[in-house]
Amino acid sequence: MVDYSCALRLSGSIAVMAAQREGAQAGFMVKGSKYFDHMAQADTIVFDKTGTLTQAVPSVREVVAYNNWERDEVLRLAACLEEHFPHPVARAVVNKAFEEGLEHRERHAEVEYVVAHGIVSTLEGARVLIGSEHFVIEDEGVSISEEELDAIHSRSEGSSPLFLAVDGVLRGVIHIDDPLKDGISDVLDELRRLGFKRVVMLTGDNYRSASRIARIAGVDDFQADMLPEDKCRVIDELQEAGHKVVMVGDGVNDSPALSRAYVSVAMGAGSAIAREAADIALVTDDLHSLIELRRLSVALEKRMKHGYSFTVAFNSLLLALGISGVITPQISSVLHNSATIGISASNTRHYLPKSSSIARD
Structure with a gap:
């Protein structure tokens, strides 16, 4: 017996569970497998300022x-x-x-x-x-x-x-x-290297204060004097323009924007409402976790695609060989089950390197 769905479902589920386990170890909780996909595909990341880019100890x-x-x-x-x-x-x-x-x-x-x-x-x-x-x-x-x-x-x-x-x-x-978090510009540079084409900051602060923070942090764009509904509008405009947006925030006033984004991330010390609204929750306020989240999401996407391609190709070969009489149904079944076990076991391997390329000191 040769069945495509067996290997695809089993190996895919194991890959996601392994990614969720490793994500928890790296400092973030992902509420569903689709949010890994969304994080891997996103091209724009939007940050609230207070408590997200800053230390939240004003x-x-x-x-x-x-x-x-x-x-x-x-x-x-x-x-x-x-x-x-x-x-x-x-x-x-x-x-x-x-x-x-x-x-x-x-x-x-x-x-x-x-x-x-x-x-x-x-x-x-x-x-x-x-x-x-x-x-x-x-x-x-x-x-x-x-x-x-x-x-x-x-x-x-x-x-x-x-x-x-x-x-x-x-x-x-x-x-x-409210000082910026240490190493924030390095974090944003690394996120760009990982594929984010645009980094945006939204804040309720006045333009002069926001401009100074944006310049030091190194964001590509910023908007000041933002109310919660204004943040929602910006997220909607970016997505209507074809961007896939990650929203990162921590406060009650960020919750509407978090719920509108393609994928959303709440900070570890964020409000309960923000963490409930977000698709992904960081365990701490360390933004280096976003780097690991992006890397893990991209690695999972690549591994899933590789697994699907291998499963379809290998099972198609088994079907062709079985139909042509080259192998018996018993051998076909053994090879099919062996391949399913092998690719499932492969999907339990680590996704992330043991050490991050960015120092956290």
């Missing part, structure tokens, strides 16, 4: 008060609002207030967190806002002159400014630093 670099407010009062109120949320930027603000011994007891009403924008609350009858420039200045209409805004951008020098306003008046700006 710190307060500077606190600047405006319109007759005191610096300490700006930091105290910001910490009072931010202490309710587990976002890295919120932790940075709260930690800074703690370090300086600024008491920030709750004096406000219930707070409202606006995803990817900021926080809204009420303090002694006044409406209080803290968040991005887009949220505070554009969406909420807080008045500020172009000269003042330019001065804030110049002062930020690549940091991310956090705006605090009370009753429509700007009261302070907190400049947040």
Whole structure:
């Protein structure tokens, strides 16, 4: 007996299981075999910035008060609002207030967190806002002159400014630093060598800050002032243009874009929602795992194609020899089963080299 489906199904399943096992050892979990295929075929990779390209351990670099407010009062109120949320930027603000011994007891009403924008609350009858420039200045209409805004951008020098306003008046700006992960440019260069033709960064930061980060990291393109729906739009536009897109993110606001991409990857320390939405989850926040993921996916694709080609060719030969009477059905069956076992065993071999070409120190 000679049957194509036996060898194809068995050897293919074993190859995928071996790849999943090796992927787990290398630091990532793949939720289905098709995502290996998608990862191998992708030509564009899109990164969120905060927590993905950066270390996700932001710190307060500077606190600047405006319109007759005191610096300490700006930091105290910001910490009072931010202490309710587990976002890295919120932790940075709260930690800074703690370090300086600024008491920030709750004096406000219930707070409202606006995803990817900021926080809204009420303090002694006044409406209080803290968040991005887009949220505070554009969406909420807080008045500020172009000269003042330019001065804030110049002062930020690549940091991310956090705006605090009370009753429509700007009261302070907190400049947040979030350094890039070590060796990020080497990782992106290696991903290009592995076949990615375009590397894109999307961020909710202002253009000046995003431009500096993009230049240092070495991405091909970037877009700033991105809301969750904007990230979805960019992913859709890239895919409509014929690109197969990998989206890499970690936050709640990345989840819509993760679900729209050809294949998506969530960082190890990402939110539960992001990890649920993603097709692949990294065990850690080490982006070198993306290199191993790409290599493993490409190696699996090549091995599967080789296995299919060999199975079809060998079984076709057995059928031809059997039909022509050169071999008996018993010999044909033995050879068929032997080939199935052999190629299945071959598919348990390691896909990745024992050491990565990029040092992780």
